[in-house]
Amino acid sequence: MATAIDKQHDGADRRTIRRHGLATRITHWTWAIALYFLLLSGLQIFNAHPSLYIGEQSGFAFDNSVLSIRAVRGADGEVQGVTTAFGRRMDTTGFLGVSGPEDSRAYRAFPAWLTVPSYQDLATGRVVHFFFAWLFAATFLSWLVASLINGHLLRDILPTFSDIRGLPRSFAEHLRFRFRHRRSYNGLQKISYAVVLLIFFPLMILTGLTMSPAMNAGAPWLTEIFGGRQTARTIHFLLMLLLIGFFAIHIFMVLAAGPINEMRSMVTGRFRIDLEATEGGPER
Amino acid sequence: MSRMIINRRRFLTGAGVVVSTIPLVGCDALDGMLSDGATVREAMAKANDLTYRVQRFLIGAHSLAEEFSESEIRQGQRPNGSTDPTDATYVALRNAAFADYRLEIAGLVDRPLSLSLDQLRNMPSRTQITRHDCVEGWSCIAKWTGVPLAAVLDEARVRPEARYVVFRCFDTMNLGLSGESAYYESIDMLDARHPQTILAYGLNGGPLPVANGAPLRLRVERQLGYKMAKYLRSIELASDLAAYGQGNGGLWEDLGYDWYAGI
CATH class of the missing domain: 1.20.950.20 (Transmembrane di-heme cytochromes, Chain C)
Known part of the structure; x- marks a missing residue:
């Protein structure tokens, strides 16, 4: 060697x-x-x-979600990227949920570059x-x-x-x-x-x-x-x-x-x- | 003692070199290679044939999808895709509570059939509580009741040269450039004769709702949801899939999805 x-x-x-x-x-x-x-x-x-669950199935009529990444329209009409992990809501606009340039936002969990x-x-x-x-x-x-x-x-x-x-x-x-x-x-x-x-x-x-x-x-x-x-x-x-x-x-x-x-x-x-x-x- | 003590400038230079190469392989650089029909995509899609063969070998012809107890039904079956077809023939049938509905069985059979819902309900039935896995990633457990496809095929006497069962549907989907297309799907004879492959007319103890494919839909429990055609209009036995749609064996397959959806 x-x-x-x-x-x-x-x-x-x-x-x-x-x-x-x-x-x-x-x-x-x-x-x-x-x-x-x-x-x-x-x-x-x-x-x-863009949601993760615990168990055999995905809860639509019940909640077994541990993570979700969504685009949510707020009361002011603005669409926000909202990531919810174990019940904690986070604003992730620009990266998760809502991303892309300001004038042409894409509503998607992970952004285009990922x-x-x-x-x-x-x-x-x-x-x-x-x-x-x-x-x-x-x-x-x-x-x-x-x-x-x-x-x-x-x-x-x-x-x-x-x-x-x-x-x-x-x-x-x-x-x-x-x-x-x-x-x-x-x-x-x-x-x-x-x-x-x-x-x-x-x-x-x-x-x-x-x-x-x-x-x-x-x-x-x-x-x-x-x-x-x-x-x-x-x-x-x-x-x-x-x-x-x-x-x-x-x-x-x-x-x-x-x-x-x-x-x-x-x-x-x-x-x-x-x-x-x-x-x-x-x-x- | 000779030790490697970190040199900050050298470290930052190295880090800079690594980080600056990342955008070179940015994701949109690959889009061209991955568009429908592109050589690279076609080559990679061959992995699906491998998956098909290996899974068929591993799981055998008769292994059953897991069945669950009543207590696992915790919600209604989530509808997806078409949920309210507007095709005129379908609307007329639905308005008459499907009294005039007939399922046609044709193609490579010795005895073409035209079966009413009552005739289908009077055939042997099977009820199974299974998990529906959508290609999108979600799952939902529900109880399905229907006639085993094998029983219908036996009645129609399938010819030996038949290799696929093709399902034609009432619903049309508007999918961009290709315009309006009727939903269709196909499975091989092995899945067609699998004991859990049924033509379902019942869901969770009641009749199959329109949103879930009334009056009749397919269940192929060892594959993903898009294989399980809803709003069945006719069944054709075929030796080749080239004559249907764009020849890929299903509407979603024509749009780039794999024909074999066991994974």
């Missing part, structure tokens, strides 16, 4: 290792593309009925969503098999006992923006990747399938475990928000820890590590 040691102009000893295997890099970028389109087409689909296509088109949103859903699921399966074979899963993703014990320290280091570039992922990295890859991704696929009426006939246990089709739809949406949160932190960390080195490791596989840290530092 290890290659040439090179002296940096700042005098620190570094060396370049092969960080990410080919399978890891290919699946990473396939996911990046698939998730981008899944998000934008998912918001397009959501716009067709959906594909930009105009309201549920049919095309579904075409895009299911195409990339297949790509996403196939990538997940390939990643799982490859990572079991090449050791990525056991070595880099599943946290060890000492990773968990070292979490408070790892957390404190992240807060102080002190990043040690070592051969292996730190505890916080392992846990966040494990949660995203082994919990969020499978849950996203399963809640998506739970919304399929055909799957409900073939696998009725799906609605059982998620507490109904509409709850599954709500969880699917919630997972989307969690993945956006992960994405924001992920990008922030790449920028903070050295974007060139981090990007190179995910493109060519090569990653420069701090030399002293490879020699069995106490935090391993």
